[in-house]
Amino acid sequence: MTRLSSLCATAAAVLFAAGCGKSPPPTTQTDDGSTITAIRFQTDWYPQAEHGGFYQALATGGYAESGLDVTILPGGPGPTATTKLASGAADIAMGRSDDIMRNIADGLPFVIVGAFMQHDPQALLLHAANPVTRFEDLDGKTIMAIPGSNWINVLKARYQIDFSIIPTNFGIAQFMGNPEFIQQCFVTNEPFYVAQNGAKPKTMLLADTGFDPYRVIFTKKAFLRDHPEAVKAFVAASTAGWRDYIEGDSQPGNALIQARNDQMSDAFIAFSIQTMRDNGLIGGNPTTTETYGQLLLSRMEATMATMVELKLISQPLDLNAVVAFDMVAELPAP
Structure with a gap:
């Protein structure tokens, strides 16, 4: 199955779910007096290389060394990560910074605590x-x-164009049967399957429009309030896991991904990792100051300005309420 973030849940459904939250998981004391906090991390799709840094941190013990007992919950085409977090079925989730802004503008008690992809x-x-x-x-x-x-x-506003949308079915069958077909994809995913099926694909990265949101880690404000050190540790361990996954030996993370998703072949994972490297999706553009886990106020301001301009949100938000910048990981130079 090909992969796209399933972002189709209605705001009304999410808002309803937000009122049904469960209690956060317990923090326990070990025999040596150290603290372990259980965290349920909700991804946006089935286990795959686009989640590799999180699985790397789990497989290599990065989370455990940070005092965390992390459970990675797989997503799929059903309820979104946003819905799962709002309902209390998860403690921390992944998403896009622009989507989380819209959620917050709609009244959801979310807060962004880190970035794991510099470019979508x-x-x-x-x-x-x-x-x-x-x-x-x-x-x-x-x-x-x-x-x-x-x-x-x-796209419509920036280039003064108009086009029609048909809802995605998360597959490539229509694309393969029609040489003029155009569909939304992940550069790390669908092009591989298209080539495997004998066609020659090309892609147009949407970040090249200048609208370039981060892919982020976010949680509920109440969870951050109750577990600030655990959240900060999760962000730092995840960021370290991503650097290790992209620059080091990715095999520990890959093995865990494949154990949980038997559709992930060695060839497909290698394609996804190389595409993330080639496009600077995780560590950023090497010709700039972008780096792993970086989350800049200036880029968030640019995203919000576009959202307001296009009336996707009605008015500017206080970015210090949208992003807990003090949670963003600070890593030493490699």
Whole structure:
């Protein structure tokens, strides 16, 4: 099965779930007097390389060494990570910074505590022979995508174009059968399967529009209030896990991913990791000061300005209430 973040839950459903939260997991004392906090971390899809740093931290003991008992909960095409967190089924989750801004503007008690991808892997997938080469060329086209995705509004406004959306079915069958078909994808995912099935794909990374949200780690404000040290430790261990996964030996994380998802072949995982490296998705662009776990106020301000401009949120938010910047991991130079 191919992979896209399933972001289709309605705000009303999430808001309802937010009122049904369970108590946070317990913090226990060990015999030596140290503290262990249980954390349920909700991902946005089945186990895969795009989650590799988290599995690396779990497999190599990074979380345990930080005093955490972490359970990684897989996602899928059903209830979203946002819904799971709001309902109390998870303590920390992953998502996109622009989507979390919208959740907060809608009244959900969320707070961003870290970034794990400097650039989002969402892109448009086309056949290599498709004459569309610029975003402006999408005018009048039809794209299979997740309805309501923020980038749709951005593309239409920024390039003064219009196009139709058909809801995604999370597969590539229609794409394979139609050389003019265009669909939303992850550059780390669908292109691999397209090539495996004998076609030649090309992609247009949506971050290249200039609308470039982070992929982030977020939690409920109440959980952060009650467990600030555990949250900070989780962010730091996850960031270290990501650096190790991208720059070091990824095998521990890969083995755990494959044990939990038998659809993950060695070839596919290798493709995903190399694509993340090539595009600087995790560690950032090596020609800039971007680095693992970095989360800048200036970039968050730019994202919010676009969201307000396009009326995706009604008014600017206090970014110090949206992001707990003091939770962001600080790592030594490699």
